[in-house]
Every structure is written in structure tokens, then in C-alpha cells.
Amino acid sequence: MRWFLTVLGVVFGVTVFLFLDYALPSKQTVRITNTYNRLTEIGSNAIFYASPDTGTVQNAQGQRDVRFIDTVRPNGKPYVYRNEDTGWIWPPYFKYDSSNLHAQATDLKSTAASPEWVSVTSYGWRVSWLSIYPNAISIKPVAGPDVQPFNWPAIIILLVLGLLLFLIWRMWNQFHERSIEPAIRSADEAWDRLDAQSDEARDRARGRLSRWWNRVRRR
Known part of the structure; x- marks a missing residue:
């Protein structure tokens, strides 16, 4: 999966570079x-x-x-x-x-x-x-x-694009911190609770089975 994301990122980066090289x-x-x-x-x-x-x-x-x-x-x-x-x-x-x-x-x-x-x-x-x-x-x-x-138009456009990318990155980080990370923590906590309940239920089942087997042996 990591190699796929790497290749995808490289292809995206090359595409953006070619696009800017042509359009600027x-x-x-x-x-x-x-x-x-x-x-x-x-x-x-x-x-x-x-x-x-x-x-x-x-x-x-x-x-x-x-x-x-x-x-x-x-x-x-x-x-x-x-x-x-x-x-x-x-x-x-x-x-x-x-x-x-x-x-x-x-x-x-x-x-x-x-x-x-x-x-x-x-x-x-x-x-x-x-x-x-x-x-x-x-x-x-x-x-x-x-x-x-000096190619002022291209520099100004690149600065504006860089500022927009920075703002998008900041908005994504804030969204990640406020929405995604709490959702992940909540999911992890729910999974932990479910896992603990599963362990507890398994232990109770083992205890009941053990008591039943002991009664059977005493007969």
C-alpha cells in the first residue's frame, strides 16, 4: 500500500509540475x-x-x-x-x-x-x-x-498558489485534530471496550464450562 501511495504522489507531483510549466x-x-x-x-x-x-x-x-x-x-x-x-x-x-x-x-x-x-x-x-x-x-x-x-507574473501566481496550499494544509490539520482524531480515539475506545467485554464473556463461559465439567466428574 505504501508503494502505491508513493507512486501516486510522484505521478500527482509530476502532473502538477507539467501543468504549471505549461500554463504559467x-x-x-x-x-x-x-x-x-x-x-x-x-x-x-x-x-x-x-x-x-x-x-x-x-x-x-x-x-x-x-x-x-x-x-x-x-x-x-x-x-x-x-x-x-x-x-x-x-x-x-x-x-x-x-x-x-x-x-x-x-x-x-x-x-x-x-x-x-x-x-x-x-x-x-x-x-x-x-x-x-x-x-x-x-x-x-x-x-x-x-x-x-524578471518574471513577476509567474512569481506572484506561484506565491498565491503556495499561500492557498498552506491555508488548505492548515484547514486540513485543524479538521484532522478536531474531527478525525477524536473519531479515531472514540473508535479505539469503543473497540477496547468491546474487546474487554469479549474477554469477560469468554472468561465467564470458561468458568461455567469448568464448573459443569467438575460436577460431571463428581458424579
């Missing part, structure tokens, strides 16, 4: 090289794209017109973002300005000869073989490739 905002310092729209095949990876409820249009072939932002990191490696509204659907970024963000990203395009660096706030993962892209939330110019803005 991250910041990347990059250089924008291109912005464009592309008909994108949406299939088994649909969970990593915006919900149709946000107003996205998808044709009968399962293709969606998605905005993309091509960038290059300071180390020269490419990194591609999608640019979709999130609406009121999860995750709750309430993004409705993908058109404005696309225009801003287009205005901030630059070349390697004359680079202009920006910090892109996004959520999600980039998995090439699954055609999964992080969703850009905002873009802000920065002074250079070495500038790494």
Missing part, C-alpha cells in the same frame, strides 16, 4: 524576424491551440488560419510563437488583442545586421514534431540580448 507565463528575449498567417492543420494537438469559442475560424478540412511570429534567440537558435486569442477560456489570460499584437510584432521586425531585441511573454511549449507552439501574450522592447526581465 514565461519571458524570452528574442529578435523578431518574420510575422505571417498560415493555414495550420489542427488534429490530435488541438488541446494546445485556442478553443473555437474564442472566435477562431476552422475549415472543414480541420485547418485554421493561425498567426505566427518567427524569432531568433541571442544564441542564434530559432523560436516560433503562435498568436491566438484566449478569450475567457483556459488559461485565463483574457487575450483579445492578437491583431494588435501581430501589428506590434511586425513593426518590431529586425535583421541580424541591425538587431532590435524584445521580451516576449508567452505560455505553452514548443514541440516541433507535434507542431505545438507557445502562445505570445505581450511584446516589449529591451535594451539588448542580455536583458532578462
Whole structure:
């Protein structure tokens, strides 16, 4: 039983970590090289794209017109973002300005000869073989490739989640002390009384049997 609970706890912990890693905002310092729209095949990876409820249009072939932002990191490696509204659907970024963000990203395009660096706030993962892209939330110019803005939103969210978990833990401890532990003690005491009564009844039965056997022997 203990190994099962351990495995369950590990699986739960990994699931929570992956969930937070995907949903929390991250910041990347990059250089924008291109912005464009592309008909994108949406299939088994649909969970990593915006919900149709946000107003996205998808044709009968399962293709969606998605905005993309091509960038290059300071180390020269490419990194591609999608640019979709999130609406009121999860995750709750309430993004409705993908058109404005696309225009801003287009205005901030630059070349390697004359680079202009920006910090892109996004959520999600980039998995090439699954055609999964992080969703850009905002873009802000920065002074250079070495500038790494502090990720305040993610820190605040983690602090709030930590505070909620602490409050839940405290409430559980209080509930355990006030309700569960007294119930366990009461059950233990009831069991002890039942066990004592059982022992007493067994002793009486043995005594009666012994007296009956002695009378039989005297006959």
C-alpha cells in the first residue's frame, strides 16, 4: 500500500509540475524576424491551440488560419510563437488583442545586421514534431540580448498558489485534530471496550464450562 501511495504522489507531483510549466507565463528575449498567417492543420494537438469559442475560424478540412511570429534567440537558435486569442477560456489570460499584437510584432521586425531585441511573454511549449507552439501574450522592447526581465507574473501566481496550499494544509490539520482524531480515539475506545467485554464473556463461559465439567466428574 505504501508503494502505491508513493507512486501516486510522484505521478500527482509530476502532473502538477507539467501543468504549471505549461500554463504559467514565461519571458524570452528574442529578435523578431518574420510575422505571417498560415493555414495550420489542427488534429490530435488541438488541446494546445485556442478553443473555437474564442472566435477562431476552422475549415472543414480541420485547418485554421493561425498567426505566427518567427524569432531568433541571442544564441542564434530559432523560436516560433503562435498568436491566438484566449478569450475567457483556459488559461485565463483574457487575450483579445492578437491583431494588435501581430501589428506590434511586425513593426518590431529586425535583421541580424541591425538587431532590435524584445521580451516576449508567452505560455505553452514548443514541440516541433507535434507542431505545438507557445502562445505570445505581450511584446516589449529591451535594451539588448542580455536583458532578462524578471518574471513577476509567474512569481506572484506561484506565491498565491503556495499561500492557498498552506491555508488548505492548515484547514486540513485543524479538521484532522478536531474531527478525525477524536473519531479515531472514540473508535479505539469503543473497540477496547468491546474487546474487554469479549474477554469477560469468554472468561465467564470458561468458568461455567469448568464448573459443569467438575460436577460431571463428581458424579
